[in-house]
Amino acid sequence: xxxxxxxxxxxxxIGDPARTNILLAxxxxxxxxxxxxxxxxxxxPQTASTHLAKxxxxxxxxxxxxxxxxxxxxxxxxxxxxxxTMMGLAAKLGHSRTRTGPKDPAMRKARVCYNHxxxxxxxxxxxxxxxxGYLSAAxxxxxLTAAGENFLQRLGLDIKALSRKRRPVCKPCLDWSARRPHxxxxxxxxxxxxxxxxxxxxxxxxxxxxxxxxxxxxxxxSAFPL
Amino acid sequence: xxxxxxxxxxxxxIGDPARTNILLAxxxxxxxxxxxxxxxxxxxPQTASTHLAKxxxxxxxxxxxxxxxxxxxxxxxxxxxxxxTMMGLAAKLGHSRTRTGPKDPAMRKARVCYNHxxxxxxxxxxxxxxxxGYLSAAxxxxxLTAAGENFLQRLGLDIKALSRKRRPVCKPCLDWSARRPHxxxxxxxxxxxxxxxxxxxxxxxxxxxxxxxxxxxxxxxSAFPL
DNA sequence: CTGATGCTTCGGTTATAGTCGAAGTATGAA
DNA sequence: TTCATACTTCGACTATAACCGAAGCATCAG
Numbered sequence: 001x002x003x004x005x006x007x008x009x010x011x012x013x014i015g016d017p018a019r020t021n022i023l024l025a026x027x028x029x030x031x032x033x034x035x036x037x038x039x040x041x042x043x044x045p046q047t048a049s050t051h052l053a054k055x056x057x058x059x060x061x062x063x064x065x066x067x068x069x070x071x072x073x074x075x076x077x078x079x080x081x082x083x084x085t086m087m088g089l090a091a092k093l094g095h096s097r098t099r100t101g102p103k104d105p106a107m108r109k110a111r112v113c114y115n116h117x118x119x120x121x122x123x124x125x126x127x128x129x130x131x132x133g134y135l136s137a138a139x140x141x142x143x144l145t146a147a148g149e150n151f152l153q154r155l156g157l158d159i160k161a162l163s164r165k166r167r168p169v170c171k172p173c174l175d176w177s178a179r180r181p182h183x184x185x186x187x188x189x190x191x192x193x194x195x196x197x198x199x200x201x202x203x204x205x206x207x208x209x210x211x212x213x214x215x216x217x218x219x220x221x222s223a224f225p226l
Numbered sequence: 227x228x229x230x231x232x233x234x235x236x237x238x239x240i241g242d243p244a245r246t247n248i249l250l251a252x253x254x255x256x257x258x259x260x261x262x263x264x265x266x267x268x269x270x271p272q273t274a275s276t277h278l279a280k281x282x283x284x285x286x287x288x289x290x291x292x293x294x295x296x297x298x299x300x301x302x303x304x305x306x307x308x309x310x311t312m313m314g315l316a317a318k319l320g321h322s323r324t325r326t327g328p329k330d331p332a333m334r335k336a337r338v339c340y341n342h343x344x345x346x347x348x349x350x351x352x353x354x355x356x357x358x359g360y361l362s363a364a365x366x367x368x369x370l371t372a373a374g375e376n377f378l379q380r381l382g383l384d385i386k387a388l389s390r391k392r393r394p395v396c397k398p399c400l401d402w403s404a405r406r407p408h409x410x411x412x413x414x415x416x417x418x419x420x421x422x423x424x425x426x427x428x429x430x431x432x433x434x435x436x437x438x439x440x441x442x443x444x445x446x447x448s449a450f451p452l
Numbered sequence: 453c454t455g456a457t458g459c460t461t462c463g464g465t466t467a468t469a470g471t472c473g474a475a476g477t478a479t480g481a482a
Numbered sequence: 483t484t485c486a487t488a489c490t491t492c493g494a495c496t497a498t499a500a501c502c503g504a505a506g507c508a509t510c511a512g
Contacts, residue, residue: 005312005313005314005316005317005321005322005402006316006321006322007240007246007249007250007309007312007313007316008240008241008242008243008245008246009241009316009321010237010240010241010312010315010316010321011236011237011238011239011240011241011242011246011312012237012238012241012242013237013241014233014234014236014237014241015234015235015236015237015238015239015240015241016234016237016238016499016500017234018500018501019234020233020234020237023233024233033458033459034458034459034460035457035458035459043500043501043502044501044502044503045458045459045460046459046460046461046501046502046503046504047500047501047502048459049459049460049461050460050461050499050500050501051500052459053460058319058321059319059320060319067458067509067510068457068458068459068508068509068510069458069459069509070458070459078314078315078318079315081311082311082312082315083233085307085308085311086231086233086236086237086308087231087233088231088304089236089304089305089308090231090232090233090235090236091231092304093284093285093286094285095231095232095235095236095284096231096232130364137363137364138356138363176231242469242470244470244471259488259489260488260489260490261487261488261489269470269471269472270471270472270473271488271489271490272471272472272473272474272489272490272491273470273471273472274489275489275490275491276469276470276471276490276491277470279490293479293480293488294478294479294480294487294488294489295479295488295489296488296489
């Protein structure tokens with residue numbers, strides 16, 4: 001009777017709590033093994049295995065075999081984007097899990113959204129780059145300007161390597177806590193990696209929180225003024 | 227163990243085929259009665275009633291009582307937006323329903339996305355308005371320019387009435403068929419209504435397809451050149 | 453080779469949620 | 483009041499799928 005894409009399958013896949021935990025754990029951007037994900041989701045490895053098979057079959061996850069380990073990751077930026085969108089709506093509607101941890105404020109401040117920076121810091125960075133004329137925006141298309149290329153070069157990023165890939169260089173991604181866009185795409189990924197490598201920030205183990213050091217914070221805000 | 231918004235609930239709500247049918251039917255933007263939705267989803271009124279209660283409880287739907295009828299509609303633009311996002315991903319991943327109807331090409335051309343114009347025509351309209359300088363875009367913020375206000379006045383739209391509401395006037399919405407943004411927000415809604423009122427187009431009964439008349443098509447493209 | 457680890461497949465149990473028939477409530481029409 | 487329509491609630495059935503114990507592969511270390 002109905003035509004078009006099959007939403008129900010997607011919904012039911014995300015709808016199971018165990019699978020939700022798996023997907024949310026992978027929002028950290030790291031590839032995790034089957035046993036790690038089982039632990040994360042609070043289920044036995046057997047059960048996790050069946051869940052992972054389903055997610056893989058639906059192409060929501062990507063698999064990387066390495067010896068006897070099997071590393072799982074989100075298949076795509078779009079999957080991460082969908083998860084953030086759902087979190088945004090769920091938050092707005094007041095569907096929150098009762099068990100709220102102390103990590104919450106830190107998550108709002110700066111966190112990883114699959115593979116790029118989100119939270120207040122992520123929003124700030126995009127705003128700054130637009131204000132400085134490093135990026136130009138039309139509709140949902142964000143583009144890197146000449147001034148922006150210059151800026152990235154000064155930071156020590158290889159811009160040519162970015163544009164070589166098939167993924168879009170710049171892409172806005174709506175933030176579920178700040179409800180404003182932050183920067184995704186290969187550039188978003190590269191910048192986050194740069195923060196790690198320059199020791200401005202590091203990822204809090206086992207969470208999606210990004211911890212900026214006092215020095216890193218200063219450098220971040222001087223690199224991205226408003 | 228986990229904190230933050232409850233995605234699993236959202237997913238499981240959308241994950242049931244019957245509820246998916248209901249939600250998709252409401253993407254037409256019309257408010258429908260419980261029995262109409264039961265028919266649409268291919269279930270008995272009793273079953274539909276329980277589904278509708280759940281969707282209502284989760285605040286995904288809005289209810290309007292009128293006599294012995296109960297009209298249901300999507301609670302919010304954001305809900306419609308989530309559904310389109312999911313359709314986009316599902317389409318990309320190749321999760322399509324097997325039963326594909328003949329409506330498909332028409333749907334790609336012009337359809338209703340909750341309450342505004344989507345499909346190729348919707349994308350064209352946004353592009354044109356940007357090119358004409360009627361709208362200006364920065365990040366995901368689209369704004370109406372002075373030239374745009376002028377243009378709308380010529381069309382016979384009451385701009386002041388639009389900005390009075392709490393909803394954003396302009397908002398981009400990503401298209402699942404064209405994979406490019408089209409115009410949502412109160413302005414998107416007002417423009418679609420204008421097309422109906424001016425008889426440029428009418429909605430195909432019982433579907434989301436928007437049919438442009440030959441004359442309406444000409445007027446549409448002369449109003450929105452590229 | 454043997455033993456250990458990481459993960460999957462199989463089998464059987466259990467729980468949940470979707471489903472509808474039947475009965476109940478509310479609104480409206482005659 | 484009486485009947486019809488629109489919808490909900492109740493109760494019972496059924497199918498699905500999540501779950502884990504046990505066993506089975508595959509990889510690696512020694």
